[in-house]
Amino acid sequence: MALALCVCLPAATALAAPTAAAPPAVSTATATQAASIEAGFAPERLGAATTVSLGFQIAPGEAPSGLAAMQLAYPRDLGLATSGLGVAPCQPAALEDFGIHACPADSKMGSGTAEVEIPLGPSVVTESVALTLFAGASPDGYLHVLVYAVGARPVEAQVVLSGVLLPGRLSVTVPPIPSLPQAPDVILTRMRLTLGGRLTYYERVHGRSVAYHPPGVGLPDSCPRGGFPFAATFAFIDGSRALASTAVPCPRHH
Amino acid sequence: MHDVVSRWRFRVLSLFGCCLLLAAGANAASVLNVHDEGRLHYVHASGSVIVDEGSVSGSFPGSVRVRFLYDGEPQVSASFTITGHGGSISARGTGRLSSPTSATPSFRGHMTITGGTGRYAHIRGSGELSGVYNRRSYALAVQASGKLPY
Numbered sequence: 541m542a543l544a545l546c547v548c549l550p551a552a553t554a555l556a557a558p559t560a561a562a563p564p565a566v567s568t569a570t571a572t573q574a575a576s577i578e579a580g581f582a583p584e585r586l587g588a589a590t591t592v593s594l595g596f597q598i599a600p601g602e603a604p605s606g607l608a609a610m611q612l613a614y615p616r617d618l619g620l621a622t623s624g625l626g627v628a629p630c631q632p633a634a635l636e637d638f639g640i641h642a643c644p645a646d647s648k649m650g651s652g653t654a655e656v657e658i659p660l661g662p663s664v665v666t667e668s669v670a671l672t673l674f675a676g677a678s679p680d681g682y683l684h685v686l687v688y689a690v691g692a693r694p695v696e697a698q699v700v701l702s703g704v705l706l707p708g709r710l711s712v713t714v715p716p717i718p719s720l721p722q723a724p725d726v727i728l729t730r731m732r733l734t735l736g737g738r739l740t741y742y743e744r745v746h747g748r749s750v751a752y753h754p755p756g757v758g759l760p761d762s763c764p765r766g767g768f769p770f771a772a773t774f775a776f777i778d779g780s781r782a783l784a785s786t787a788v789p790c791p792r793h794h
Numbered sequence: 795m796h797d798v799v800s801r802w803r804f805r806v807l808s809l810f811g812c813c814l815l816l817a818a819g820a821n822a823a824s825v826l827n828v829h830d831e832g833r834l835h836y837v838h839a840s841g842s843v844i845v846d847e848g849s850v851s852g853s854f855p856g857s858v859r860v861r862f863l864y865d866g867e868p869q870v871s872a873s874f875t876i877t878g879h880g881g882s883i884s885a886r887g888t889g890r891l892s893s894p895t896s897a898t899p900s901f902r903g904h905m906t907i908t909g910g911t912g913r914y915a916h917i918r919g920s921g922e923l924s925g926v927y928n929r930r931s932y933a934l935a936v937q938a939s940g941k942l943p944y
Contacts (some may be wrong), residue, residue, distance in 0.1 A: 676895070754930075
């Protein structure tokens with residue numbers, strides 16, 4: 541069985557895997573369903589390009605509801621738009637139909653993992669999902685992002701999520717993710733994305749295709765008191781909401 | 795970001811000579827048709843701000859330093875100062891970025907002279923600002939033009 545997930549993420553935001561350089565900051569706020577987010581930079585050097593890791597986790601309540609939308613706020617002066625990541629667009633339809641090979645190498649912006657809960661009869665099964673982040677086409681002048689999610693066991697599925705990167709925030713819409721016939725939809729409970737990392741792009745130089753590595757997201761020269769703030773708002777299908785916030789501590793001077 | 799920057803080549807075309815032309819005619823009650831350009835190279839980046847420098851070629855040769863802001867909003871902004879023979883001219887401009895996912899999105903907008911020094915201490919005026927932003931190299935290909943009263 542193949543499921544099509546389409547996640548729209550703005551180009552600037554990616555949920556990233558925790559970095560080895562420093563444990564990500566984590567904070568939790570509670571609504572009907574508790575949620576937490578985490579963020580981290582690697583390397584942690586002001587004024588330098590870095591890889592941004594972002595993630596969230598949702599602890600469903602007694603009557604869990606699927607995630608419908610998410611807004612992630614990040615420091616507006618973070619160099620997401622100027623990162624040079626995603627210098628070619630990937631078409632969502634091609635991504636859904638043919639997978640990641642349908643997207644130009646220059647459209648890849650990052651990768652990550654996710655976990656979903658799949659109701660199977662009386663029990664709930666957790667499935668791990670691999671994520672790949674691409675730049676999407678921009679119909680409105682803003683940077684758009686596509687998240688391609690692939691799960692294999694117990695349910696084989698491919699889903700594309702789409703989002704838009706607005707100044708200081710990433711807005712993502714999560715469509716209903718069907719599971720098995722007559723069964724409730726899949727519930728997304730955890731996501732970790734890395735924006736940047738070891739990516740290889742290509743440019744034409746004197747008629748030849750030359751590989752290069754995009755530098756990543758630029759950190760500002762200065763760090764706000766209390767660190768770089770991140771916050772997220774989660775909206776669920778049943779109308780409930782959850783809030784979470786965190787801050788990435790200011791890098792220590794070297 | 796210096797280590798990263800060192801790998802990048804920044805070639806920026808900027809058209810700011812219009813401002814200088816404006817200054818040159820500051821004492822005359824007339825209108826100056828301006829169209830000028832220059833080249834800049836990357837100097838520094840701080841988050842969503844990119845700083846480029848270079849030389850201006852065109853109506854008024856000199857050096858220019860540009861602070862370019864792109865934070866994801868389609869409307870980008872730039873402030874710059876041109877230093878030429880006899881003084882400097884500062885301006886600020888905004889433009890809408892199109893095709894932001896491409897490697898070299900273009901922008902077009904408006905610029906306003908914000909001040910000057912030396913011979914251009916009283917310069918005023920405005921015009922059109924357009925160009926191309928190279929997301930790979932941080933290069934800006936910028937043009938400035940307009941009918942500027944002086």
